[in-house]
Amino acid sequence: MAGSSDLAASREETPFEHAIRLEHVEKFFGPIQALRDITLSIGKNEIVGLIGDNGAGKSTLIKVMTGVLAPSSGRIFVRDKEIDLADYSVRMAHDLSIETVYQDKSLADQQPLWRNFFVGRQITNRFGFIDVKREKEVAAEMLLTSIGFRGVGITVDSTVSQLSGGERQGIAIGRAMHYNADVIVLDEPTVALAVKEVRKVLDFIRRIKASGRACVYIEHNLAHVHEVADRLIVLDRGTVVAEIEPKDMTVADLTEYLIQLQQHTA
Amino acid sequence: MASSTPSIFRRIEALPIIIVFILLLALFMYLAPEVFLRPFIYTTFISTLPPLIFLALGLTFVIGAGEIDLCFPAIIAFSGFTFAILFKQYDLGWIAVIATLLAGSVIGFLNGVLVAKVGLPSFIATLATQFFWAGMATVLSGGKSYALRGVEKSSVYSVLVGTPFAKPGSYDWISQLSIQGLWTVLAVIFLWFILNRHRFGEHTLFIGDSNAVSRVVGIDVDWEKIKIFTLMGLLSALAALFLTLENKNFFGNQGEGYLLTAIASVLIGGTSIFGGRATIIGTVFGCFIIGMIEAGLVATGLTGAWVRTIEGIVFLVSIIFYFLIDEPQRRAAFFARIGMVRGFGRKRTAG
Ligand SMILES: Nc1ncnc2c1ncn2[C@@H]1O[C@H](COP(=O)(O)OP(=O)(O)OP(=O)(O)O)[C@@H](O)[C@H]1O
Ligand SMILES: [Mg+2]
Numbered sequence: 224m225a226g227s228s229d230l231a232a233s234r235e236e237t238p239f240e241h242a243i244r245l246e247h248v249e250k251f252f253g254p255i256q257a258l259r260d261i262t263l264s265i266g267k268n269e270i271v272g273l274i275g276d277n278g279a280g281k282s283t284l285i286k287v288m289t290g291v292l293a294p295s296s297g298r299i300f301v302r303d304k305e306i307d308l309a310d311y312s313v314r315m316a317h318d319l320s321i322e323t324v325y326q327d328k329s330l331a332d333q334q335p336l337w338r339n340f341f342v343g344r345q346i347t348n349r350f351g352f353i354d355v356k357r358e359k360e361v362a363a364e365m366l367l368t369s370i371g372f373r374g375v376g377i378t379v380d381s382t383v384s385q386l387s388g389g390e391r392q393g394i395a396i397g398r399a400m401h402y403n404a405d406v407i408v409l410d411e412p413t414v415a416l417a418v419k420e421v422r423k424v425l426d427f428i429r430r431i432k433a434s435g436r437a438c439v440y441i442e443h444n445l446a447h448v449h450e451v452a453d454r455l456i457v458l459d460r461g462t463v464v465a466e467i468e469p470k471d472m473t474v475a476d477l478t479e480y481l482i483q484l485q486q487h488t489a
Numbered sequence: 490m491a492s493s494t495p496s497i498f499r500r501i502e503a504l505p506i507i508i509v510f511i512l513l514l515a516l517f518m519y520l521a522p523e524v525f526l527r528p529f530i531y532t533t534f535i536s537t538l539p540p541l542i543f544l545a546l547g548l549t550f551v552i553g554a555g556e557i558d559l560c561f562p563a564i565i566a567f568s569g570f571t572f573a574i575l576f577k578q579y580d581l582g583w584i585a586v587i588a589t590l591l592a593g594s595v596i597g598f599l600n601g602v603l604v605a606k607v608g609l610p611s612f613i614a615t616l617a618t619q620f621f622w623a624g625m626a627t628v629l630s631g632g633k634s635y636a637l638r639g640v641e642k643s644s645v646y647s648v649l650v651g652t653p654f655a656k657p658g659s660y661d662w663i664s665q666l667s668i669q670g671l672w673t674v675l676a677v678i679f680l681w682f683i684l685n686r687h688r689f690g691e692h693t694l695f696i697g698d699s700n701a702v703s704r705v706v707g708i709d710v711d712w713e714k715i716k717i718f719t720l721m722g723l724l725s726a727l728a729a730l731f732l733t734l735e736n737k738n739f740f741g742n743q744g745e746g747y748l749l750t751a752i753a754s755v756l757i758g759g760t761s762i763f764g765g766r767a768t769i770i771g772t773v774f775g776c777f778i779i780g781m782i783e784a785g786l787v788a789t790g791l792t793g794a795w796v797r798t799i800e801g802i803v804f805l806v807s808i809i810f811y812f813l814i815d816e817p818q819r820r821a822a823f824f825a826r827i828g829m830v831r832g833f834g835r836k837r838t839a840g
Contacts (some may be wrong), residue, residue, distance in 0.1 A: 291705055313707035329705050331698035331764040334691075342695055343707030351688045 239302040242267050242406045242437040243288060243321070248297030250283055250461075255284040256362070256365045259461045261297070265406065265437050270428060271439045272452030272469070278300040280461040282326050283396055283440045285408050288439070317336045317344060322404035326441070329352045330383045336360035337379040340398055362399075369397035370416070370423045388415040400427060407431055408439045414449065445481075449474045457484065503759055503771035505810065510774045510781075511797060517785040524788040528662035534733055536650065536667035538780045540728035543673070544751040545758075546680050547724035548773045551611075552755055553684070555697035555764025560615035561751070563622035564725035565732065565744025567592040570626045572608065572730060573635035573739035582645055590726045596622055597722015601715030611718075627741050634740035637733070650734045651723050669731055676727075681769040693717060697764025719781055726836075753800065754779050757807040776801065 241264040250258035257280045265271050267374065273281050286292040288299070290313045299306045301319050316323070330339045337355075340362045346354045362379040370393040384393060392415040399407055409428070413421045428451045431438045442448040448455060449469045455477075457465040462482060501507075518525040546560055551558045553568050571592040575585035596618070603614040647653075655664045684690035692713045695703045701708050723837070728747075733739045756762055757778060758771030777801065788797045 310708070313705060314709070317707055323705075325666065325705050328702055331563065331695045331702050331706075331765070334694060334700050335759075338691055338695075339706075342691060345688050345691065347688055352686050353688060353691065355686065 234401045237302070239267060240362050241265060241300065241303055242269075243439075244300040244303070245281060245288065246298040246300070248284075248287060248294045248299070250280075250292065251295045257461055258287065258294070261461075261463060263456055263463060265439055266453075267437060268432065268435050270432050270438045270440060270451055270453045272448035272455040273439060273458060274443070274445070274448060274455055275458035275483070278460075279458040280458055281284060281298050281458055283441060283461075284323075284458065285323065285410055285441065288322055289296045289408055291325075293320075314343065317402075320402075321408065322394075322399045322406070323398045323408040323447050324410060324416075325477075329395050330391055332384040333382055334393060335380050335382055336366065336377075339394065340365060340379075364398050368481075370420050370427075373429055378436070389417060389420060391418055393420065396427070403481040404436070404457075406439070410441045411440065411443065412440075413444070421447070445477055446474050449477060457481065459484070473485065500840070501707050503768045503774060505814065506758055506774045506778070509807070510778055513778060513781060513785075517781065517789065521785065521788040521790075525785070530784060530788070532662045532665040532667070534777075534780055534784070536665075537674045538776060539750060540664040540732045540735075541670045541677065541747060541754065542776045543724045543728040543731070544747055545754040545772045545776050546676060547721035547765050548755045549680075549758075550684065550690075550693050550752055550758050550761060550762050551721050553750075553764060553767025554693045554714065554717050555699050555700075556604060556611035556714065556717070557752075558600065558615045558721050559748065560596070560619040560622065561721060561725040561728075562742075562744035562748050563619040563626065564593050564596050564722055565729040565747070566626040566741050567622045568728035569724040569733045569739050569743060570630050570635075570741070572733055573637065574630075576640075577635055577637055582643065586645055586649075586730065589730055590723055593726025593729065594719050595720040595722070595725075597725070598715060599720040600667070600722065600740070601718030604718065605711035605714040623741070630677070630739075632737060632741060637737045637739070640734065640737050646734055650731060663784065665802055669735070676724075677769060677773055684767060684769055687758060689713070690818065693756055694767060696726065697761075699765075706770055721820065750779050750800070753804045756811075757804060759811055761811070762808075 235395065244264040248258055248261040249299040250413075261284060273284070275281055278287075283292065287294045290311045293308060293311065299308065299311065301321070305460050306315075331342070334342075341353075343359050346357050346361075348354065352373050359379050366377070368378060371426045377386065377390070383394070386394065392412065394411055396409075399409070409424075416424065421443055425447060428440060430439055432451075432453075440452060442446060449472075452469055453467055457467065467477065467480070469477070498508050514525070524530050536797045547561070548558060570588045572589040574586050575588055579585070581588070600611075600615055600618055604620070607614075625661045641651075648668070650667055650669050652665060653668055654666050656813040684693065692703070692708045695706070696707060696710055696713060700710055725744075729744065732743055737745070754775035755772050756774070756775070758768055758775030760771060782800055782803065783796055786799060787793060791799075
């Protein structure tokens, strides 16, 4: 398996079928039910596209999946092992090699880029002091290869507030790429990006597939998901309403199908 | 990679405030040379400034995290009382010191729980607990003050606030150097490393930047906030110790004068009231400036009533300065508001 670290190699020892599985997951925000009875699984080497209307619950679903939000009820399995939901957190998801690019802000505006790359899992000595030199070196490397950067005037010491929307998106994706996780979750990663940069994101997703890993990809542009996903899950008002194999349908058919679906459920 | 050299103001931490400090010092040397060109005012600073600096160091973390603590004067009262009674009535020596630090930390911890777990805004939570603990201190002490006569013979006194170079019969400035200065310098260095080089400091600033972002990058926001308030409690208790020992006396409202001066020192130093940016060096110089104004204005013959007025002006000017220099967006907004719109020349729309 290309590019796997020692850690990833040791994880390979116990074989598993699903990278992530959710069973009967529900999420309430006060009286609002954002997710109802969600049962789905992400294969070990599968690219799953998650599509649906605005407010369908896609972002909420991946936040539950990645430890940001606790589900109101239901069960979550990672590599076929059940997670104790009382302990589940973003940090634990990181430890389980799940990496996420969130739709809303995930960079701190006033902090330098190098801190943004490493925050939450700093390179430290055993007393918790940060190895600034090392972090900056790695961050500089990441910056060079990051999507959406032309290398003008921005260094690892620049603060996030100095970046354009696309550059921010590029940094967030670059951070996810760097950690080389087994499961990569992307929530509308291409929104702020120019056409050429969108290509790079799609190439990145293909590389995830090629290297034997898994990806959950939320996207409103059907042509993009259709291009890279192995399977599409359609979410509507908090429930899974359809699963589609893109290879069975053209983008036009898919679009038509979704419009039909809306009319039926409306 | 193209490297743009950051301006000198960005490369040297807290440079603007250091310059202001030097200018102010020069001014006082000119206005009151008989005071400011002799060493005794500086040795006095070494024994009077530490409580302010300890408080301001703690507040640098609290404010850097986008929170505020108004409770610390009460922590000084309560932990100072703890020290006075255990030290004087029960003669517990170092155990009294430990109990004092513990009392401060516990109060800080409870503040942290109210803010992080109960979810109260820190302004409200610490305002309430300030009343509670100050009240407790008054009730328990019966409003009395405790004179710690003979305290200077104890090891607690000589280790914490003693004058190691003192010789009998000698009154030169070296003999008046207080060891408090050493503890303060060590605390400043240690906390500088914590804020700028430790995971905890990084988390503090990220939390100040945005709670939501901090959560998605995997920071345990609640727990870090509890730690920040606990640190504030511990540092307040240290301030109480230095204050009580230095005065050889405990009285219930000995912390009250610090509420505004400590907050002002932090903000004058350049820590952002909105959180996300904090500077230890700036805070220390902020304390120097506040301390110098208090001593200097009196020395130049102005009455004490002027001190607060001048402090207010310095405070205000420095806050405006940071608004305009450090934050381009705010600077633009500011000039737009006062009608000096440059660039697109958009008209202000009513409403
Ligand atoms: N923190 C929250 N508190 C209350 N309601 C929320 C919260 N987060 C999301 N919701 C609600 O849950 C529903 C699903 O939101 P979600 O962000 O998951 O939608 P989405 O499918 O990602 O939409 P989009 O395509 O616009 O990003 C919405 O009705 C939203 O208002
Ligand atoms: Mg969304």
